[in-house]
Amino acid sequence: MKQDTLLIVEDNVLLRDAIAEMLTMDGFFVLTAGNGEEALSQMESVSPDLILSDISMPVMDGFEFFHLIRERQEWLSIPFIFLTARGDQAHVLTGKGLGAEDYLIKPVNHTELLTAIRARLSRSQQLRLARLREAYQASLTVLANAIEVRDRYTRGHVERVTAYAIVLGEQLGWSGKQLEDLRYGAILHDIGKIHIEEMTLQKQGPLNHNEWVIMQQHPVIGANMVKNIPFLSPAVPAVLYHHECWDGSGYPHGLKGNEIPMMARVVAVADAFDAMTTTRSYRQAQSIELAFKELVKGEGTLFDPDVIEAFKKCWHQDKIQEIFKAWNTNNHLEQTPKQRFQ
Ligand SMILES: [Fe+2]
Ligand SMILES: [Fe+2]
Incomplete structure (x- = not known):
């Protein structure tokens, strides 16, 4: 079975490493970046199956990163989960308003994190499959x-x-x-x-x-x-x-x-x-x-x-x-x- 690639974007090194280690143990291939800009440069060579991103980060914050991701056709369907500090209601509302798939409150609990990631991955796989099937039927019709x-x-x-x-x-x-x-x-x-x-x-x-x-x-x-x-x-x-x-x-x-x-x-x-x-x-x-x-x-x-x-x-x-x-x-x-x- 294909190993899903996750991109963790977080400026807190300790937290980033802890999440990365946890998700690697869960069988994911994990990439990490310290801010939006670093994440974008990683994505030029590897397109992840899901992005988990902090909001407040130096150089490029999570919201700007999210905007730039959604501007690119090939990245449009990558599920995006925001990580937000506890009680930061304004961030949660802005993230939801932007159309992010989900948000998680730090410090994240393992089960909660894994449930959110698996749910988003399986939804995006279903969508990908449906799109593939549609494209397939369209090409068959062209052939016919x-x-x-x-x-x-x-x-x-x-x-x-x-x-x-x-x-x-x-x-x-x-x-x-x-x-x-x-x-x-x-x-x-x-x-x-x-x-x-x-x-x-x-x-x-x-x-x-x-x-x-x-x-x-x-x-x-x-x-x-x-x-x-x-x-x-x-x-x-x-x-x-x-x-x-x-x-x-x-x-x-x-x-x-x-x-x-x-x-x-x-x-x-x-x-x-x-x-x-x-x-x-x-x-x-x-x-x-x-x-x-x-x-x-x-x-x-x-x-x-x-x-x-x-x-x-x-x-x-x-x-x-x-x-x-x-x-x-x-x-x-x-x-x-x-x-x-x-
Ligand atoms: Fe016939
Ligand atoms: Fe016929």
């Missing part, structure tokens, strides 16, 4: 959207399918990891289309036999692309099986009913709804009301009845319409479908 650059008809498809799938998953009572896997599955479901020629993706009118055979390979190609990436492998069921149908008439394996992983059955409904309500190279978009009726017609044949039930509930709560409107306020939609789901 690479298909959209080649196929102008599917602009926003990935984001809308993901949004529809998530409301369906929530309606089905999913949460946590299950919902997260569904999100990755929806983002990546068409990733295999990256290997399909632009001419085929953008073809006006129906595909010929050969083109159709190639198009039907995109779930298999996509699944092969992501299956060996540990973080993405939970998306494989959605990628591989999102074109399977409840009655066994889908592709690539012709799976039936419960043989189709649940995540894929959810993505299939979200995907079909978006395909019907957006203009594609081979047909115009239809209205969401018509698309809703079409989906309901497919209950028990093309689609899992439980997922369609969830879709109906989301529809009656306007959740589907809200996603559609959010994406289509500036888009021109036309009617008359020539072909149903792709």
